[in-house]
Amino acid sequence: MTQSTPQAPRHAPSEQTGPVVHPLMYHLVVQATRIPTLLRGQHVHVHGRDLIPESGRLIIAGNHVSTLDPFLIAQSLPRGRYVQFMAKKELFRGVIGRIILGGGSFPVDRTTNDLGAIRNALRILQAEGTLGIFPEGTRGGKELQGGAALLALKSKAPITPTGLHLSGKTWVVRFGPPILPSGGVKDLTARIGSEIERLSQPF
Numbered sequence: 001m002t003q004s005t006p007q008a009p010r011h012a013p014s015e016q017t018g019p020v021v022h023p024l025m026y027h028l029v030v031q032a033t034r035i036p037t038l039l040r041g042q043h044v045h046v047h048g049r050d051l052i053p054e055s056g057r058l059i060i061a062g063n064h065v066s067t068l069d070p071f072l073i074a075q076s077l078p079r080g081r082y083v084q085f086m087a088k089k090e091l092f093r094g095v096i097g098r099i100i101l102g103g104g105s106f107p108v109d110r111t112t113n114d115l116g117a118i119r120n121a122l123r124i125l126q127a128e129g130t131l132g133i134f135p136e137g138t139r140g141g142k143e144l145q146g147g148a149a150l151l152a153l154k155s156k157a158p159i160t161p162t163g164l165h166l167s168g169k170t171w172v173v174r175f176g177p178p179i180l181p182s183g184g185v186k187d188l189t190a191r192i193g194s195e196i197e198r199l200s201q202p203f
Contacts, residue, residue: 022103023082029099034075062163063136063197086132118147125151135189156181159192160175162176179195
């Protein structure tokens with residue numbers, strides 16, 4: 001991968017501290033997204049769940065290979081971790097958009113420096129929430145963006161690098177040891193990218 005520089009709650013974060021999670025909606029969405037994998041005869045294997053901190057603010061940073069990625073990660077987290085994803089604004093339309101919002105995720109305009117999205121991300125972390133982000137920006141992207149590193153440095157949140165890949169009929173989700181934020185954006189982005197690349201390889 002190349003690069004460019006630019007304590008999760010046991011309850012849902014409050015509306016005053018960022019995008020709100022509606023737990024019932026969150027769980028319904030996560031459970032419903034098991035259906036596509038079941039219909040395809042696929043299943044999910046999770047590795048490294050025990051490496052995820054039990055509490056505290058956290059950034060989940062993973063590679064982006066499928067539209068199912070956010071839901072595969074959500075299914076794989078320890079019970080009580082509500083992950084809130086920063087997702088492209090085009091998804092937040094109509095009924096689907098309302099469902100995504102109900103799950104606590106929020107839009108980002110990828111064509112601009114979306115300060116509103118950055119503020120939302122920082123509010124989630126300041127409320128000891130879990131932020132999900134794909135540093136590649138788009139599915140199959142090779143150039144790592146610096147947003148995850150920047151948010152980690154500003155919020156002092158550790159980053160859990162995450163690798164996803166499909167092996168036959170098995171989705172493999174691998175969590176790595178948390179990376180503590182230090183140094184500059186460029187160096188931290190390189191560390192995150194190296195771990196994501198390692199974790200996303202078949203083994």
